[in-house]
Amino acid sequence: MAQKTHFFRRLSDDFFSLLYPRLCLACGRDLPPYSMSFCIRCKLDLPETDFHLLEENTFTDRFWGRLPLEAGAAMLYFRKHGLTQQLMHNLKYRGKKEVGTELGRLYGHQLAESPFLKGLDVIMAVPLHAKKERWRGFNQSDCFAQGLSESMGIPHWKNALIRTLSTESQTTKSRFERLENMQNAFQINHPKRLRRKHILLVDDVLTTGATLEACALKLLEIPETRVSMATIAIAE
Ligand SMILES: [Zn+2]
Incomplete structure (x- = not known):
């Protein structure tokens, strides 16, 4: 039957x-x-970077001197009019969440083989501001985090990090004010739960790294946390 x-x-x-x-x-x-x-x-x-096989790479170089990073890697190169741009467009602006989870599952298998990403406890995505998430209906980085979590067998904690300040409200501020603001743009729910954890912080595209940096610095305020990072793509 x-x-x-x-x-x-x-x-x-x-x-x-x-x-x-x-x-x-x-x-x-x-x-x-x-x-x-x-x-x-x-x-x-897919224009894969293979950064996960190198301890120091273009991704980790971008954070050099800014914060102590355990390991860092991006899955794909982001080039104008390339495959990555098409996929990212479908994920972010056309609501194709499966693009994020599928890329996450594929990349999770690769990251599990990386000699530099060991002993991860939890995966967390860079949060969107609540207003923006409501408008988009989802957080694209959460989709990638979910896929990574499934193939790596590491829990994905949603809503552990909260974005309290939207970037939109910053446009009238000076560059210095924006930087200062960014430091206070994120809050952590139940920070005690993250004590002594090695966190994989996940975002969609790495450009200047300002957002990832602000999130990571917030997480590193918790005693004995360690932070590694992974993104879907890196803009050159
Ligand atoms: Zn195709």
């Missing part, structure tokens, strides 16, 4: 995909049924 139900479900799925073919969210070509949100060809063409 179960087999019969499965058969009909598959049949209706196939029929549905005939009517509404799914398209690869990176290149726009037709996707075969039951595939990820991007095609095999795009998966092979």
Whole structure:
């Protein structure tokens, strides 16, 4: 009976995909049924950095002299008009959350092999301001964190970090004021729970690193915490 139900479900799925073919969210070509949100060809063409195999890399260099970082890596290079930009656009602005979780699952397998990312206790995403998250409906970095958590077997703590200040409200301020403000833009829920933890802090794209830095400095105020970082992409 179960087999019969499965058969009909598959049949209706196939029929549905005939009517509404799914398209690869990176290149726009037709996707075969039951595939990820991007095609095999795009998966092979992803501009991977392999930073997780290097103790010092372009990612960790960007934080040099700013904070003590255990390890850091980005999955992909972000280039204009490239595959990463397409995927990020679908994730952030078209609500395709599966792009984030699928990339997270893939990257989690790679990070688990990294000799520099050992002994992680918890994964946390850089939070959006509540107003922005309501507007977007989700936090894209949480999707990536969720995927990493699934394939690495490390818990993903949502809402442990809170963003109390939105970047929008900062536009009228001077650069110095903005920097100063950023230091106080984040708060931690139940900081005692994070004591002695090695935290993997996750974001979507690393550019200047100001946001990641502010989050990490907040986390490092908790006694004996250690912070590593991972992002979906790094902008060159
Ligand atoms: Zn494709």
